[in-house]
Amino acid sequence: xxxxxxxxxxxxxxxxxxxxxxxxxxxxxxxxxxxxxxxxxxxxxxxxxxxxxxxxxxxxxxxxxxxxxxxxxxxxxxxxxxxxxxxxxxxxxxxxxxxxxxxxxxxxxxxxxxxxxxxxxxxxxxxxxxxxxxxxxxxxxxxxxxxxxxxxxxxxxxxxxxxxxxxxxxxxxxxxxxxxxxxxxxxxxxxxxxxxxxxxxxxxxxxxxxxxxxxxxxxxxxxxxxxxxxxxxxxxxxxxxxxxxxxxxxxxxxxxxxxxxxxxxxxxxxxxxxxxxxxxxxxxxxxxxxxxx
Amino acid sequence: xxxxxxxxxxxxxxxxxxxxxxxxxxxxxxxxxxxxxxxxxxxxxxxxxxxxxxxxxxxxxxxxxxxxxxxxxxxxxxxxxxxxxxxxxxxxxxxxxxxxxxxxxxxxxxxxxxxxxxxxxxxxxxxxxxxxxxxxxxxxxxxxxxxxxxxxxxxxxxxxxxxxxxxxxxxxxxxxxxxxxxxxxxxxxxxxxxxxxxxxxxxxxxxxxxxxxxxxxxxxxxxxxxxxxxxxxxxxxxxxxxxxxxxxx
Numbered sequence: 001x002x003x004x005x006x007x008x009x010x011x012x013x014x015x016x017x018x019x020x021x022x023x024x025x026x027x028x029x030x031x032x033x034x035x036x037x038x039x040x041x042x043x044x045x046x047x048x049x050x051x052x053x054x055x056x057x058x059x060x061x062x063x064x065x066x067x068x069x070x071x072x073x074x075x076x077x078x079x080x081x082x083x084x085x086x087x088x089x090x091x092x093x094x095x096x097x098x099x100x101x102x103x104x105x106x107x108x109x110x111x112x113x114x115x116x117x118x119x120x121x122x123x124x125x126x127x128x129x130x131x132x133x134x135x136x137x138x139x140x141x142x143x144x145x146x147x148x149x150x151x152x153x154x155x156x157x158x159x160x161x162x163x164x165x166x167x168x169x170x171x172x173x174x175x176x177x178x179x180x181x182x183x184x185x186x187x188x189x190x191x192x193x194x195x196x197x198x199x200x201x202x203x204x205x206x207x208x209x210x211x212x213x214x215x216x217x218x219x220x221x222x223x224x225x226x227x228x229x230x231x232x233x234x235x236x237x238x239x240x241x242x243x244x245x246x247x248x249x250x251x252x253x254x255x256x257x258x259x260x261x262x263x264x265x266x267x268x269x270x271x272x273x274x275x276x277x278x279x280x281x282x283x284x285x286x287x288x289x290x291x292x293x
Numbered sequence: 294x295x296x297x298x299x300x301x302x303x304x305x306x307x308x309x310x311x312x313x314x315x316x317x318x319x320x321x322x323x324x325x326x327x328x329x330x331x332x333x334x335x336x337x338x339x340x341x342x343x344x345x346x347x348x349x350x351x352x353x354x355x356x357x358x359x360x361x362x363x364x365x366x367x368x369x370x371x372x373x374x375x376x377x378x379x380x381x382x383x384x385x386x387x388x389x390x391x392x393x394x395x396x397x398x399x400x401x402x403x404x405x406x407x408x409x410x411x412x413x414x415x416x417x418x419x420x421x422x423x424x425x426x427x428x429x430x431x432x433x434x435x436x437x438x439x440x441x442x443x444x445x446x447x448x449x450x451x452x453x454x455x456x457x458x459x460x461x462x463x464x465x466x467x468x469x470x471x472x473x474x475x476x477x478x479x480x481x482x483x484x485x486x487x488x489x490x491x492x493x494x495x496x497x498x499x500x501x502x503x504x505x506x507x508x509x510x511x512x513x514x515x516x517x518x519x520x521x522x523x524x525x526x527x528x529x530x531x532x533x534x535x536x537x538x539x540x541x542x
Contacts, residue, residue: 162397169383169394176381179344180448181369181398234385 002133007255008248013140014209015247016147019240020202021217021224022231023151024195026239029228030171031191032083034094038101040221042078042196043203044214045105046071048113050204051120051212060123064146067204068197075196076189083192084185110214122208143205150201151240154194158236167191223250223269230273232286241285246272296321297484298343298373298452302351305342312338314508315351320452320484325474327495327516328488329530330505336488337378339505340454343486344368344375356451370398374450378457378488380441384430388421391429391440395447403449414443417473417480435466439473446477452484459491467494474498492530496520504529 021039028036046067053063082101086093124142128135158164169177170187178184203217210216227246231238246269254265276284296319303316312335320326328336342349345365353360355373369375383391392414396407403410415422418439424432429440438458445453458474459467475498477483489495496502502519504512506529512519519525 165386165390165394166397168386168390172383172385173381175346176377176383177394178346178365179369179375179377179381180394180444181366182394183364183366 003255004252006134007251009134009136010140011248011251012244013144013247014251015244016144017202017206017220017243018223018227018247019243020147020151020198020205021220022227022239022243023154023236024199024202025224025228026231026233026236027154027191027195027198029233030236031167031188032079032087032094034091034098035225036101036192036195037095037098037221038105039195039199040217040224041102041105041109042071042075043199043206043220044216045074045109045203046196046200047120047203047207047212047216048109050200051113051118051207054121054123063123064201064204067200068150071196071200072193074193075199076193078196079189079192084188106214113212113214115214117211117213120207120212123204139208143208147201147205150198154198155236157194163190167194219266222266223247226269226273228283230269230276230283232283235283235285238283238285242283297324297356298486299354300343300352303339303342303349303353304351305338305347305349307338307347312508313342313349316505316508316510318503318510320486322451323478323482323484324501325478325485325487325499327492327499327502327519328486328505329490329492329495329502329519331530332490333507334505334529335508336505337456338508340375340377340456340486340488343454344373346375366398369448372398372400372449372451373454374398374445374448374452375454376441376445376456376458378460380434380437382429382432382437382440384428386429387426388429388432388440389425392421392425392443392447395444398448398450400449407447410447410449413480414446417476418443435462435470438462438470442473442477446481449481450483452486454486454488456488457490458487459489459494467491471495471498490530492526493520 021043024039025036028034028039049070050063050067053066054060078101083094083097086097122139124138127138129141158167166182167187167190170182170184174184206220207216223246224243227242228239230245231240231242249272250265250268253260253268260268298320300316300318303313304311305313316339328339330336338347341347343353345360345363345368355371358371360368383394392411399407420436421440421443429437432440458470462470471494474485474487478485487495487499496516496519499516502514502516503510504519504525511529512525
Protein backbone atom coordinates (compact mmCIF):
# COMPACT_ATOMS: atom_id res chain seq x y z
CA UNK A 1 0.00 0.00 0.00
CA UNK A 2 2.77 2.37 1.00
CA UNK A 3 4.63 1.58 -2.16
CA UNK A 4 1.54 2.13 -4.28
CA UNK A 5 1.14 5.56 -2.68
CA UNK A 6 4.80 6.37 -3.16
CA UNK A 7 4.63 5.36 -6.81
CA UNK A 8 1.51 7.46 -7.30
CA UNK A 9 3.19 10.48 -5.74
CA UNK A 10 6.19 10.08 -7.98
CA UNK A 11 3.90 9.65 -10.99
CA UNK A 12 2.11 12.86 -10.06
CA UNK A 13 5.44 14.68 -9.85
CA UNK A 14 6.39 13.78 -13.43
CA UNK A 15 2.77 14.16 -14.45
CA UNK A 16 2.86 17.82 -13.40
CA UNK A 17 5.54 18.51 -16.00
CA UNK A 18 3.46 16.82 -18.70
CA UNK A 19 0.42 18.70 -17.45
CA UNK A 20 2.09 22.10 -17.74
CA UNK A 21 3.38 21.34 -21.22
CA UNK A 22 -0.02 19.96 -22.20
CA UNK A 23 -1.65 23.14 -20.93
CA UNK A 24 0.73 25.21 -23.07
CA UNK A 25 -0.09 23.11 -26.13
CA UNK A 26 -3.83 23.38 -25.48
CA UNK A 27 -3.60 27.18 -25.09
CA UNK A 28 -1.93 27.59 -28.46
CA UNK A 29 -4.27 25.11 -30.07
CA UNK A 30 -7.35 26.89 -28.79
CA UNK A 31 -6.05 30.25 -29.98
CA UNK A 32 -4.66 29.36 -33.39
CA UNK A 33 -6.06 25.90 -34.10
CA UNK A 34 -2.57 24.56 -34.56
CA UNK A 35 -0.32 22.20 -32.63
CA UNK A 36 2.91 23.85 -31.62
CA UNK A 37 5.38 20.97 -31.93
CA UNK A 38 8.10 23.29 -30.71
CA UNK A 39 6.42 23.83 -27.32
CA UNK A 40 8.75 21.27 -25.72
CA UNK A 41 11.82 22.89 -27.26
CA UNK A 42 10.75 26.28 -25.94
CA UNK A 43 10.69 24.68 -22.50
CA UNK A 44 14.13 23.13 -23.03
CA UNK A 45 15.50 26.50 -24.10
CA UNK A 46 14.01 28.04 -20.96
CA UNK A 47 15.67 25.37 -18.81
CA UNK A 48 19.05 26.14 -20.38
CA UNK A 49 18.56 29.86 -19.91
CA UNK A 50 17.72 29.36 -16.24
CA UNK A 51 20.80 27.14 -15.93
CA UNK A 52 22.94 29.87 -17.47
CA UNK A 53 21.45 32.51 -15.19
CA UNK A 54 22.00 30.44 -12.08
CA UNK A 55 25.59 29.66 -13.15
CA UNK A 56 26.06 33.39 -13.49
CA UNK A 57 25.16 33.66 -9.82
CA UNK A 58 21.60 34.98 -9.92
CA UNK A 59 19.28 33.98 -7.11
CA UNK A 60 16.45 31.60 -8.00
CA UNK A 61 14.03 34.12 -6.54
CA UNK A 62 15.04 36.36 -9.39
CA UNK A 63 15.49 33.71 -12.06
CA UNK A 64 11.96 32.29 -11.91
CA UNK A 65 10.07 35.54 -12.49
CA UNK A 66 12.67 36.68 -15.02
CA UNK A 67 12.34 33.40 -16.89
CA UNK A 68 8.56 33.71 -17.02
CA UNK A 69 8.81 37.22 -18.46
CA UNK A 70 11.51 36.25 -20.98
CA UNK A 71 9.52 33.21 -22.08
CA UNK A 72 6.40 35.32 -22.51
CA UNK A 73 8.24 37.81 -24.70
CA UNK A 74 9.89 34.98 -26.65
CA UNK A 75 6.60 33.17 -27.27
CA UNK A 76 4.79 36.33 -28.31
CA UNK A 77 7.71 37.29 -30.53
CA UNK A 78 7.75 33.92 -32.26
CA UNK A 79 4.04 34.24 -32.97
CA UNK A 80 4.45 37.74 -34.38
CA UNK A 81 7.55 37.13 -36.50
CA UNK A 82 7.32 33.51 -37.62
CA UNK A 83 3.74 32.32 -37.24
CA UNK A 84 1.69 35.40 -38.20
CA UNK A 85 3.07 35.68 -41.75
CA UNK A 86 1.82 32.19 -42.67
CA UNK A 87 -1.36 32.36 -40.64
CA UNK A 88 -3.62 32.66 -43.67
CA UNK A 89 -2.00 29.72 -45.45
CA UNK A 90 -3.92 27.06 -43.56
CA UNK A 91 -3.22 24.61 -40.74
CA UNK A 92 -0.69 22.50 -42.65
CA UNK A 93 1.58 25.50 -43.25
CA UNK A 94 1.37 26.34 -39.55
CA UNK A 95 2.23 22.76 -38.58
CA UNK A 96 5.25 22.91 -40.86
CA UNK A 97 6.40 26.12 -39.22
CA UNK A 98 6.14 24.68 -35.72
CA UNK A 99 7.94 21.49 -36.83
CA UNK A 100 10.70 23.67 -38.27
CA UNK A 101 10.79 25.60 -35.00
CA UNK A 102 11.23 22.31 -33.12
CA UNK A 103 14.25 21.30 -35.20
CA UNK A 104 15.61 24.84 -35.26
CA UNK A 105 15.49 25.54 -31.55
CA UNK A 106 16.82 22.06 -30.81
CA UNK A 107 19.81 22.77 -33.07
CA UNK A 108 20.38 26.21 -31.55
CA UNK A 109 20.38 24.78 -28.03
CA UNK A 110 22.80 22.02 -29.07
CA UNK A 111 25.04 24.57 -30.76
CA UNK A 112 25.26 26.84 -27.73
CA UNK A 113 25.34 24.34 -24.88
CA UNK A 114 26.41 21.07 -26.57
CA UNK A 115 24.63 17.74 -26.56
CA UNK A 116 26.09 16.24 -23.36
CA UNK A 117 23.71 15.72 -20.50
CA UNK A 118 24.56 18.12 -17.69
CA UNK A 119 23.36 17.82 -14.18
CA UNK A 120 21.53 20.84 -12.89
CA UNK A 121 21.21 21.46 -9.20
CA UNK A 122 17.65 21.71 -7.98
CA UNK A 123 16.53 25.25 -7.26
CA UNK A 124 14.87 23.80 -4.18
CA UNK A 125 17.93 22.12 -2.69
CA UNK A 126 18.60 18.45 -2.04
CA UNK A 127 16.61 17.95 1.16
CA UNK A 128 14.44 14.88 1.64
CA UNK A 129 11.35 14.87 3.82
CA UNK A 130 9.47 11.96 5.36
CA UNK A 131 5.76 12.22 5.89
CA UNK A 132 4.56 9.04 7.56
CA UNK A 133 5.84 6.23 5.38
CA UNK A 134 6.19 8.45 2.29
CA UNK A 135 9.32 10.18 1.04
CA UNK A 136 9.35 13.55 -0.70
CA UNK A 137 12.32 15.36 -2.16
CA UNK A 138 12.47 19.13 -1.89
CA UNK A 139 12.69 19.18 -5.69
CA UNK A 140 9.40 17.27 -5.99
CA UNK A 141 7.59 19.50 -3.49
CA UNK A 142 9.01 22.79 -4.73
CA UNK A 143 8.77 21.87 -8.40
CA UNK A 144 5.25 20.56 -7.99
CA UNK A 145 4.20 23.71 -6.15
CA UNK A 146 5.77 25.94 -8.80
CA UNK A 147 4.07 24.16 -11.69
CA UNK A 148 0.75 24.16 -9.84
CA UNK A 149 1.11 27.86 -9.16
CA UNK A 150 1.85 28.59 -12.82
CA UNK A 151 -1.16 26.58 -13.96
CA UNK A 152 -3.37 28.15 -11.34
CA UNK A 153 -2.33 31.68 -12.33
CA UNK A 154 -2.91 30.85 -15.95
CA UNK A 155 -6.35 29.49 -15.14
CA UNK A 156 -7.24 32.57 -13.08
CA UNK A 157 -6.15 34.88 -15.88
CA UNK A 158 -8.30 33.03 -18.40
CA UNK A 159 -11.31 32.59 -16.16
CA UNK A 160 -11.58 35.87 -14.27
CA UNK A 161 -9.77 38.74 -15.99
CA UNK A 162 -10.91 40.94 -18.89
CA UNK A 163 -7.77 39.84 -20.74
CA UNK A 164 -8.78 36.21 -20.27
CA UNK A 165 -12.27 36.91 -21.56
CA UNK A 166 -10.77 38.45 -24.69
CA UNK A 167 -8.40 35.53 -25.16
CA UNK A 168 -11.29 33.09 -24.88
CA UNK A 169 -13.43 35.18 -27.23
CA UNK A 170 -10.73 35.17 -29.91
CA UNK A 171 -10.26 31.42 -29.52
CA UNK A 172 -14.02 30.90 -29.81
CA UNK A 173 -14.89 33.16 -32.74
CA UNK A 174 -12.13 35.44 -34.08
CA UNK A 175 -14.31 37.16 -36.69
CA UNK A 176 -16.89 38.12 -34.13
CA UNK A 177 -14.17 39.23 -31.70
CA UNK A 178 -12.80 41.64 -34.30
CA UNK A 179 -16.26 43.16 -34.74
CA UNK A 180 -16.30 43.89 -31.01
CA UNK A 181 -13.07 45.85 -31.18
CA UNK A 182 -10.71 43.12 -30.00
CA UNK A 183 -7.33 43.15 -31.75
CA UNK A 184 -7.13 39.46 -32.54
CA UNK A 185 -3.48 39.66 -33.57
CA UNK A 186 -2.43 41.01 -30.17
CA UNK A 187 -4.47 38.35 -28.39
CA UNK A 188 -2.88 35.53 -30.40
CA UNK A 189 0.59 36.80 -29.53
CA UNK A 190 -0.41 37.07 -25.85
CA UNK A 191 -1.74 33.49 -26.00
CA UNK A 192 1.56 32.20 -27.38
CA UNK A 193 3.39 34.21 -24.73
CA UNK A 194 1.38 32.74 -21.86
CA UNK A 195 1.83 29.24 -23.30
CA UNK A 196 5.59 29.72 -23.54
CA UNK A 197 5.70 31.03 -19.95
CA UNK A 198 3.82 27.99 -18.59
CA UNK A 199 6.07 25.72 -20.67
CA UNK A 200 9.18 27.48 -19.33
CA UNK A 201 8.16 26.61 -15.79
CA UNK A 202 7.74 22.98 -16.89
CA UNK A 203 11.24 22.98 -18.38
CA UNK A 204 12.76 24.54 -15.29
CA UNK A 205 11.14 21.93 -13.05
CA UNK A 206 11.97 18.97 -15.30
CA UNK A 207 15.67 19.75 -15.78
CA UNK A 208 17.08 18.86 -12.32
CA UNK A 209 15.36 15.45 -12.37
CA UNK A 210 15.90 14.44 -15.99
CA UNK A 211 19.27 16.10 -16.58
CA UNK A 212 19.81 19.08 -18.81
CA UNK A 213 20.25 18.21 -22.48
CA UNK A 214 18.72 19.23 -25.80
CA UNK A 215 16.55 16.10 -25.51
CA UNK A 216 15.14 17.22 -22.15
CA UNK A 217 11.54 17.55 -23.33
CA UNK A 218 11.48 15.12 -26.27
CA UNK A 219 9.54 12.40 -24.46
CA UNK A 220 7.64 14.96 -22.44
CA UNK A 221 6.35 16.55 -25.65
CA UNK A 222 4.97 13.22 -26.88
CA UNK A 223 3.34 12.57 -23.52
CA UNK A 224 1.98 16.10 -23.36
CA UNK A 225 0.43 15.71 -26.81
CA UNK A 226 -1.06 12.48 -25.56
CA UNK A 227 -2.31 14.27 -22.46
CA UNK A 228 -4.05 16.92 -24.52
CA UNK A 229 -5.68 14.24 -26.64
CA UNK A 230 -6.76 12.37 -23.54
CA UNK A 231 -8.13 15.45 -21.79
CA UNK A 232 -9.66 17.06 -24.85
CA UNK A 233 -8.21 19.85 -26.97
CA UNK A 234 -10.99 22.23 -26.06
CA UNK A 235 -10.39 22.02 -22.31
CA UNK A 236 -7.56 23.59 -20.33
CA UNK A 237 -8.50 21.61 -17.24
CA UNK A 238 -8.65 18.47 -19.39
CA UNK A 239 -5.07 18.96 -20.56
CA UNK A 240 -3.87 19.26 -16.96
CA UNK A 241 -5.80 16.23 -15.72
CA UNK A 242 -4.64 14.30 -18.80
CA UNK A 243 -1.01 15.10 -17.95
CA UNK A 244 -1.37 13.96 -14.35
CA UNK A 245 -3.16 10.76 -15.37
CA UNK A 246 -0.46 9.91 -17.87
CA UNK A 247 2.29 10.53 -15.34
CA UNK A 248 0.67 8.24 -12.79
CA UNK A 249 -0.40 5.56 -15.26
CA UNK A 250 2.98 5.13 -16.89
CA UNK A 251 4.67 5.03 -13.50
CA UNK A 252 2.30 2.46 -12.05
CA UNK A 253 2.33 0.32 -15.18
CA UNK A 254 6.10 0.09 -15.24
CA UNK A 255 6.12 -0.95 -11.60
CA UNK A 256 3.21 -3.34 -11.41
CA UNK A 257 2.50 -4.77 -14.86
CA UNK A 258 4.96 -7.60 -15.53
CA UNK A 259 6.96 -7.21 -18.71
CA UNK A 260 6.63 -3.42 -18.87
CA UNK A 261 9.94 -2.02 -17.78
CA UNK A 262 11.31 1.43 -18.20
CA UNK A 263 11.32 1.13 -21.98
CA UNK A 264 7.79 -0.02 -22.63
CA UNK A 265 6.42 2.46 -20.10
CA UNK A 266 6.04 5.05 -22.85
CA UNK A 267 3.59 2.82 -24.65
CA UNK A 268 1.12 2.54 -21.80
CA UNK A 269 -0.39 6.01 -21.97
CA UNK A 270 -0.93 5.65 -25.66
CA UNK A 271 -2.80 2.40 -25.17
CA UNK A 272 -5.00 4.16 -22.62
CA UNK A 273 -5.62 7.03 -25.00
CA UNK A 274 -6.55 4.65 -27.75
CA UNK A 275 -9.17 3.11 -25.50
CA UNK A 276 -10.50 6.44 -24.26
CA UNK A 277 -10.85 7.82 -27.76
CA UNK A 278 -12.82 4.76 -28.84
CA UNK A 279 -15.42 5.69 -26.26
CA UNK A 280 -15.08 9.50 -26.15
CA UNK A 281 -13.57 10.90 -29.36
CA UNK A 282 -13.64 14.43 -27.91
CA UNK A 283 -11.42 13.40 -24.97
CA UNK A 284 -12.34 13.11 -21.30
CA UNK A 285 -13.13 16.82 -20.79
CA UNK A 286 -13.72 17.89 -24.36
CA UNK A 287 -17.06 19.22 -25.44
CA UNK A 288 -18.87 17.29 -28.05
CA UNK A 289 -20.39 20.32 -29.72
CA UNK A 290 -23.08 21.80 -27.48
CA UNK A 291 -24.07 24.27 -30.15
CA UNK A 292 -27.65 24.43 -31.29
CA UNK A 293 -28.30 24.96 -34.96
CA UNK B 294 -27.74 67.67 -44.39
CA UNK B 295 -24.57 65.83 -43.50
CA UNK B 296 -25.13 62.30 -42.32
CA UNK B 297 -23.57 60.27 -39.56
CA UNK B 298 -22.38 57.86 -42.24
CA UNK B 299 -21.46 59.12 -45.70
CA UNK B 300 -20.43 56.63 -48.34
CA UNK B 301 -19.35 57.68 -51.82
CA UNK B 302 -18.19 55.49 -54.68
CA UNK B 303 -17.80 52.43 -52.45
CA UNK B 304 -16.38 49.34 -54.13
CA UNK B 305 -15.63 45.99 -52.52
CA UNK B 306 -15.15 42.36 -53.42
CA UNK B 307 -13.54 39.05 -52.60
CA UNK B 308 -10.29 38.12 -54.27
CA UNK B 309 -10.62 39.23 -57.88
CA UNK B 310 -14.41 39.31 -57.86
CA UNK B 311 -15.94 42.73 -57.40
CA UNK B 312 -19.27 42.61 -55.62
CA UNK B 313 -20.03 46.30 -54.97
CA UNK B 314 -19.77 48.83 -57.78
CA UNK B 315 -19.48 52.48 -56.87
CA UNK B 316 -22.15 52.73 -54.22
CA UNK B 317 -23.36 55.94 -52.57
CA UNK B 318 -25.21 55.93 -49.29
CA UNK B 319 -26.02 58.23 -46.38
CA UNK B 320 -27.37 57.41 -42.94
CA UNK B 321 -28.43 60.34 -40.78
CA UNK B 322 -28.32 60.57 -37.00
CA UNK B 323 -31.10 58.51 -35.41
CA UNK B 324 -32.29 57.13 -38.71
CA UNK B 325 -33.15 53.55 -39.67
CA UNK B 326 -32.26 52.68 -43.25
CA UNK B 327 -33.28 49.34 -44.70
CA UNK B 328 -30.99 47.72 -47.28
CA UNK B 329 -33.10 45.48 -49.46
CA UNK B 330 -32.26 43.13 -52.26
CA UNK B 331 -32.34 39.53 -53.33
CA UNK B 332 -29.72 36.94 -52.42
CA UNK B 333 -26.35 37.95 -53.83
CA UNK B 334 -27.31 41.60 -54.35
CA UNK B 335 -24.42 42.70 -52.10
CA UNK B 336 -26.17 43.50 -48.81
CA UNK B 337 -23.79 41.54 -46.61
CA UNK B 338 -20.74 42.75 -48.52
CA UNK B 339 -21.85 46.35 -48.06
CA UNK B 340 -22.08 45.89 -44.29
CA UNK B 341 -18.74 44.08 -44.19
CA UNK B 342 -17.07 46.81 -46.22
CA UNK B 343 -18.36 49.41 -43.75
CA UNK B 344 -17.13 47.49 -40.69
CA UNK B 345 -13.73 46.86 -42.28
CA UNK B 346 -14.00 43.08 -42.50
CA UNK B 347 -13.85 43.19 -46.30
CA UNK B 348 -11.38 45.37 -48.22
CA UNK B 349 -13.14 48.37 -49.70
CA UNK B 350 -12.34 51.25 -52.00
CA UNK B 351 -14.03 54.65 -52.26
CA UNK B 352 -14.92 57.01 -49.47
CA UNK B 353 -16.39 56.01 -46.11
CA UNK B 354 -16.81 58.78 -43.61
CA UNK B 355 -18.27 58.04 -40.20
CA UNK B 356 -18.99 60.77 -37.67
CA UNK B 357 -16.76 63.06 -39.71
CA UNK B 358 -13.78 60.70 -39.82
CA UNK B 359 -12.55 58.73 -42.82
CA UNK B 360 -12.58 54.98 -42.17
CA UNK B 361 -10.60 53.83 -45.20
CA UNK B 362 -7.76 51.51 -44.29
CA UNK B 363 -8.77 51.38 -40.62
CA UNK B 364 -8.71 47.94 -38.95
CA UNK B 365 -12.01 46.27 -38.09
CA UNK B 366 -11.19 46.38 -34.39
CA UNK B 367 -10.54 50.13 -34.51
CA UNK B 368 -13.71 50.82 -36.52
CA UNK B 369 -15.69 48.92 -33.88
CA UNK B 370 -14.16 51.09 -31.18
CA UNK B 371 -15.11 54.24 -33.05
CA UNK B 372 -18.82 53.61 -32.46
CA UNK B 373 -19.81 51.56 -35.47
CA UNK B 374 -21.31 48.24 -34.36
CA UNK B 375 -21.91 45.25 -36.61
CA UNK B 376 -24.29 42.40 -35.80
CA UNK B 377 -23.11 39.86 -38.36
CA UNK B 378 -25.17 37.41 -40.30
CA UNK B 379 -25.15 34.14 -38.36
CA UNK B 380 -25.03 36.18 -35.13
CA UNK B 381 -21.35 35.61 -34.29
CA UNK B 382 -22.12 33.95 -30.97
CA UNK B 383 -19.21 32.95 -28.74
CA UNK B 384 -20.69 29.53 -28.16
CA UNK B 385 -18.33 28.33 -25.44
CA UNK B 386 -18.74 31.47 -23.32
CA UNK B 387 -21.70 32.14 -21.07
CA UNK B 388 -24.49 34.44 -22.16
CA UNK B 389 -23.32 37.15 -19.77
CA UNK B 390 -19.69 36.87 -20.92
CA UNK B 391 -20.94 37.34 -24.47
CA UNK B 392 -22.81 40.49 -23.51
CA UNK B 393 -19.88 41.86 -21.50
CA UNK B 394 -17.55 41.50 -24.47
CA UNK B 395 -19.48 44.37 -25.99
CA UNK B 396 -17.98 46.69 -23.38
CA UNK B 397 -14.55 46.55 -25.02
CA UNK B 398 -15.38 48.93 -27.83
CA UNK B 399 -17.25 51.37 -25.60
CA UNK B 400 -16.02 54.94 -25.49
CA UNK B 401 -13.99 55.41 -22.30
CA UNK B 402 -16.34 58.15 -21.13
CA UNK B 403 -19.25 55.69 -20.78
CA UNK B 404 -17.34 52.83 -19.13
CA UNK B 405 -18.77 53.75 -15.74
CA UNK B 406 -22.32 53.22 -16.98
CA UNK B 407 -21.66 49.70 -18.25
CA UNK B 408 -23.40 47.98 -15.33
CA UNK B 409 -26.45 50.17 -15.67
CA UNK B 410 -26.59 49.44 -19.38
CA UNK B 411 -26.35 45.73 -18.66
CA UNK B 412 -29.48 46.03 -16.49
CA UNK B 413 -31.30 47.94 -19.21
CA UNK B 414 -30.36 45.28 -21.73
CA UNK B 415 -31.61 42.54 -19.44
CA UNK B 416 -34.88 44.48 -19.07
CA UNK B 417 -35.24 44.62 -22.85
CA UNK B 418 -34.31 40.96 -23.27
CA UNK B 419 -35.50 39.21 -20.10
CA UNK B 420 -34.70 35.79 -21.53
CA UNK B 421 -31.01 36.68 -21.57
CA UNK B 422 -31.11 37.51 -17.87
CA UNK B 423 -32.72 34.16 -17.14
CA UNK B 424 -30.06 32.32 -19.10
CA UNK B 425 -27.08 34.46 -18.28
CA UNK B 426 -25.00 31.66 -16.75
CA UNK B 427 -25.70 29.18 -19.53
CA UNK B 428 -23.31 28.59 -22.42
CA UNK B 429 -24.42 30.82 -25.28
CA UNK B 430 -24.25 27.90 -27.71
CA UNK B 431 -27.26 26.41 -25.94
CA UNK B 432 -29.55 29.33 -26.88
CA UNK B 433 -32.09 29.01 -29.68
CA UNK B 434 -31.62 30.92 -32.92
CA UNK B 435 -33.93 33.74 -31.87
CA UNK B 436 -32.26 34.03 -28.47
CA UNK B 437 -28.83 34.14 -30.10
CA UNK B 438 -30.03 36.97 -32.32
CA UNK B 439 -31.17 38.87 -29.20
CA UNK B 440 -27.78 38.11 -27.67
CA UNK B 441 -25.95 39.48 -30.71
CA UNK B 442 -27.99 42.69 -30.50
CA UNK B 443 -27.44 42.97 -26.76
CA UNK B 444 -23.69 42.52 -27.17
CA UNK B 445 -23.56 45.19 -29.86
CA UNK B 446 -25.60 47.59 -27.70
CA UNK B 447 -23.16 47.21 -24.80
CA UNK B 448 -20.61 48.99 -26.98
CA UNK B 449 -22.93 52.04 -27.07
CA UNK B 450 -22.62 52.35 -30.85
CA UNK B 451 -23.87 55.39 -32.72
CA UNK B 452 -24.54 53.31 -35.81
CA UNK B 453 -25.49 49.66 -35.80
CA UNK B 454 -25.18 47.50 -38.91
CA UNK B 455 -27.55 44.56 -38.62
CA UNK B 456 -27.33 41.73 -41.13
CA UNK B 457 -30.40 39.56 -41.76
CA UNK B 458 -31.70 39.42 -38.20
CA UNK B 459 -34.73 37.42 -39.28
CA UNK B 460 -32.74 34.74 -41.10
CA UNK B 461 -33.71 31.29 -39.90
CA UNK B 462 -36.18 32.56 -37.32
CA UNK B 463 -39.77 31.41 -37.00
CA UNK B 464 -42.25 34.10 -38.23
CA UNK B 465 -43.41 34.99 -34.70
CA UNK B 466 -39.86 35.28 -33.36
CA UNK B 467 -38.97 37.36 -36.35
CA UNK B 468 -41.87 39.74 -35.66
CA UNK B 469 -40.60 40.14 -32.07
CA UNK B 470 -37.20 40.97 -33.45
CA UNK B 471 -38.48 43.81 -35.62
CA UNK B 472 -40.56 45.34 -32.84
CA UNK B 473 -37.49 45.30 -30.61
CA UNK B 474 -35.49 47.09 -33.30
CA UNK B 475 -38.02 49.91 -33.47
CA UNK B 476 -37.81 50.39 -29.70
CA UNK B 477 -34.03 50.28 -29.55
CA UNK B 478 -33.60 53.33 -31.71
CA UNK B 479 -35.40 55.51 -29.17
CA UNK B 480 -33.92 53.91 -26.08
CA UNK B 481 -30.30 53.95 -27.24
CA UNK B 482 -30.35 56.91 -29.66
CA UNK B 483 -29.09 54.74 -32.47
CA UNK B 484 -28.87 54.88 -36.20
CA UNK B 485 -29.42 51.54 -37.89
CA UNK B 486 -28.48 50.16 -41.26
CA UNK B 487 -30.61 47.06 -41.57
CA UNK B 488 -29.92 44.49 -44.31
CA UNK B 489 -32.93 42.28 -44.81
CA UNK B 490 -34.57 40.02 -47.33
CA UNK B 491 -37.87 40.48 -45.57
CA UNK B 492 -38.73 43.81 -47.23
CA UNK B 493 -42.19 44.17 -45.76
CA UNK B 494 -41.15 43.82 -42.12
CA UNK B 495 -38.03 45.92 -42.41
CA UNK B 496 -39.78 48.78 -44.26
CA UNK B 497 -42.25 48.94 -41.40
CA UNK B 498 -39.52 49.92 -38.94
CA UNK B 499 -37.30 51.85 -41.35
CA UNK B 500 -37.47 55.56 -42.31
CA UNK B 501 -35.87 55.01 -45.68
CA UNK B 502 -34.92 52.09 -47.83
CA UNK B 503 -32.38 51.42 -50.53
CA UNK B 504 -32.66 48.55 -52.97
CA UNK B 505 -29.55 46.78 -54.21
CA UNK B 506 -29.21 44.66 -57.30
CA UNK B 507 -25.94 43.19 -58.55
CA UNK B 508 -23.87 45.44 -56.36
CA UNK B 509 -25.51 48.74 -57.25
CA UNK B 510 -28.18 50.92 -55.66
CA UNK B 511 -31.16 50.69 -58.00
CA UNK B 512 -33.68 52.57 -55.87
CA UNK B 513 -33.65 54.79 -52.80
CA UNK B 514 -36.78 56.28 -51.26
CA UNK B 515 -38.69 56.81 -48.03
CA UNK B 516 -39.82 53.48 -46.61
CA UNK B 517 -43.53 54.07 -47.17
CA UNK B 518 -42.95 54.82 -50.83
CA UNK B 519 -40.85 51.72 -51.37
CA UNK B 520 -43.40 49.61 -49.57
CA UNK B 521 -46.14 50.88 -51.86
CA UNK B 522 -44.17 50.32 -55.05
CA UNK B 523 -45.36 46.88 -56.10
CA UNK B 524 -43.51 47.00 -59.40
CA UNK B 525 -40.18 47.62 -57.73
CA UNK B 526 -40.74 44.84 -55.28
CA UNK B 527 -41.59 42.47 -58.08
CA UNK B 528 -38.51 43.46 -60.07
CA UNK B 529 -35.86 43.36 -57.35
CA UNK B 530 -37.14 41.71 -54.22
CA UNK B 531 -38.49 38.49 -55.64
CA UNK B 532 -42.08 39.26 -54.72
CA UNK B 533 -45.00 38.80 -57.00
CA UNK B 534 -47.16 41.95 -57.39
CA UNK B 535 -49.85 40.61 -55.08
CA UNK B 536 -47.30 40.37 -52.28
CA UNK B 537 -46.82 36.61 -52.13
CA UNK B 538 -43.10 35.99 -51.91
CA UNK B 539 -41.63 34.03 -54.74
CA UNK B 540 -44.66 31.87 -55.44
CA UNK B 541 -46.02 31.68 -58.97
CA UNK B 542 -49.24 29.87 -59.64
